[in-house]
Amino acid sequence: MPRTQVCALPLDLPSLTRRALVRARPSLLILLETEIWPNLIRQCAAQGIPVLMANGRISSRSFPRYRLLGAFLKKTLASVDRFLMQSESDAGRIRALGAPSDKMEITGNLKWDLPAPEQSAASLRREFGLPPEAPVFVAGSTFEGEESAVLDAWEAMRKEFPHLCLILAPRHPQRFQRVAELLAGRRLTHARRSRPAGQIQEVLLLDTLGDLRRAYGAGTLCFVGGSLVSRGGQNVLEPAAAGRPVLFGPRTENFADASRALVEAGAGFRIDSAAALLPAALRLLRDPDECEAAGRRGSALVAANRGATRRTAERILAYLPASRS
Numbered sequence: 001m002p003r004t005q006v007c008a009l010p011l012d013l014p015s016l017t018r019r020a021l022v023r024a025r026p027s028l029l030i031l032l033e034t035e036i037w038p039n040l041i042r043q044c045a046a047q048g049i050p051v052l053m054a055n056g057r058i059s060s061r062s063f064p065r066y067r068l069l070g071a072f073l074k075k076t077l078a079s080v081d082r083f084l085m086q087s088e089s090d091a092g093r094i095r096a097l098g099a100p101s102d103k104m105e106i107t108g109n110l111k112w113d114l115p116a117p118e119q120s121a122a123s124l125r126r127e128f129g130l131p132p133e134a135p136v137f138v139a140g141s142t143f144e145g146e147e148s149a150v151l152d153a154w155e156a157m158r159k160e161f162p163h164l165c166l167i168l169a170p171r172h173p174q175r176f177q178r179v180a181e182l183l184a185g186r187r188l189t190h191a192r193r194s195r196p197a198g199q200i201q202e203v204l205l206l207d208t209l210g211d212l213r214r215a216y217g218a219g220t221l222c223f224v225g226g227s228l229v230s231r232g233g234q235n236v237l238e239p240a241a242a243g244r245p246v247l248f249g250p251r252t253e254n255f256a257d258a259s260r261a262l263v264e265a266g267a268g269f270r271i272d273s274a275a276a277l278l279p280a281a282l283r284l285l286r287d288p289d290e291c292e293a294a295g296r297r298g299s300a301l302v303a304a305n306r307g308a309t310r311r312t313a314e315r316i317l318a319y320l321p322a323s324r325s
Contacts (some may be wrong), residue, residue, distance in 0.1 A: 008038065017043045028319050031080075033057045038076040045079035050319045054312050055110045056085040058093040061232065066097050068146045074098025081319065084312055087257045107315065108308030109258065114241035116299065117217045124218035129191065129200045134163040135220040135285060139242075140212050141171040141234035142225035147179050149228060149274035151186060156278050161285055169206035169217050171225060171234065176207040217242035221284050221291060224248045228274050233259065240267055240298030245284055245291055247271060261305075266296030 010016035017040045029035070029044050029051045030156050036053075044051045060068065066073060077099040085091040086109040095101055117124075125132055137157065141148040149166060154166045170179045176192075183190045183203055190203035193211060206215055216222050222239035226232060227249030239246045246268045252259040262268025271280050282292040 009037070012037045012039045014039050014043065018046075021047055021049065023042055023287065028052065028316070030054050034059075034062065036073075036076065038072070041076055041079050043106050050081045051079060052082045052084060052316060052319060053080055053082045054316065055061070055308070057090050057109075059232065059253045060089075060093070060095070063093050063097075069097075071098075084314060084315055086308075089257065090103075105315075107311040108305065110308050110312060111235060111237050111255075111258065112302060112305040113307070113309040114213070114237055114302060116303070117214075117242050119214070119217065121218055122215055128167070128193070128215065128218050129196060129198060130165055130167075130204070130218060131163065131199060131201070132191040134165050135161055136165045136167060136218055137281065138167045138169070138216055138222040138239070140167075140169045140206075140216060140222060140224055141238070142169065142179075142231050143171055143231055144175070146225045146228050146274075147182055149277060150223060151182070151188070152274075153281060154280040157281060157285065160282065164285070165200060167206055167219065168203060169212050169215060173207070173209065175253060175322075176205070180205055180207070180274060187253065197267035213238045216244055219244050221245045221247065221281060223277065223281075226254075227251050228277075234261060236268060237302060240295075241302040243295040245269065245294035246298060247277065247280055248274075262298060263299060265297050265301045267294050267301055269294075271289045 010020050011266055021043055029049055031053045033055050034057055041051055070316055077097060083099055083104040084107040085104060088106060091104050093108055095104065095266060122132055130136055137154055142150060150168065158164050170176060183205065188203050189201060191197045191200050192205045193208045206212060216239040222244045224234050224236045224246060226234040230251055232254035233248060233252035236246050236248055236259050246262055248259060248270060249268065250271055250272050259268060263270055269280050272275055
């Protein structure tokens with residue numbers, strides 16, 4: 001397998017991007033989602049390097065800001081060879097910004113291509129040190145302010161479900177210690193994933209990287225953060241792929257189509273405020289059959305939408321020199 005070299009791009013200035021491209025000599029530039037770098041794109045066009053936008057996305061929130069760039073952005077987008085967009089709405093927005101219609105196609109969202117769980121919930125609970133029979137509430141990718149809302153709801157849930165455990169996973173590693181101090185300030189018995197300490201009876205602070213998707217599989221129901229604050233939401237598809245019902249707030253611009261699809265399928269549950277988290281979670285906990293059915297609907301929806309990776313890879317290969325020889 002060819003060696004993969006990872007390096008940072010220079011600032012998007014003409015002289016710097018020109019020298020970087022001469023030195024790297026790429027066969028193709030692939031821009032992901034909303035990574036639009038005008039000088040890099042134009043220098044690629046000048047040097048005959050094809051440019052593709054893969055998993056392309058223009059959110060409704062960012063669209064007005066892009067429109068302010070007017071003719072400048074339209075000229076930049078004209079230098080892109082192919083736009084592989086997540087959805088019709090994303091394609092419509094980037095077309096309105098000046099992207100040529102004849103260079104565009106819908107290949108789907110790569111984030112739907114999540115694998116089905118390889119471990120059972122029981123196996124994952126053993127691994128995470130959770131009681132095998134207790135219900136588990138997973139709050140993933142939380143931001144400042146959301147942990148307090150989650151803890152308020154969880155402590156209220158425990159009055160009716162005293163054995164309910166919580167897995168709390170802050171979005172950013174630099175906040176792990178701060179959230180640990182928040183738990184200590186509430187005098188909650190908690191363990192940290194980075195420091196295994198036997199069976200957990202209350203809270204597991206997920207202070208490691210790469211464990212969240214599997215932690216969702218250990219849960220009974222899940223909340224995805226970044227959605228009660230102005231962050232545009234985080235990946236609502238990970239708990240759905242694990243077969244768990246998904247709760248999220250009103251701010252899901254980054255996953256607008258996915259969150260809408262989950263709600264329409266009866267697998268996702270949008271709440272309009274932090275105060276609504278408690279009644280929404282209790283409704284699912286009180287009805288285990290519906291909770292499991294919602295999880296099954298979510299996993300079926302993810303399975304039905306897989307395939308974007310293959311479609312995107314096929315288009316990319318068509319632009320590589322070896323594919324055309």
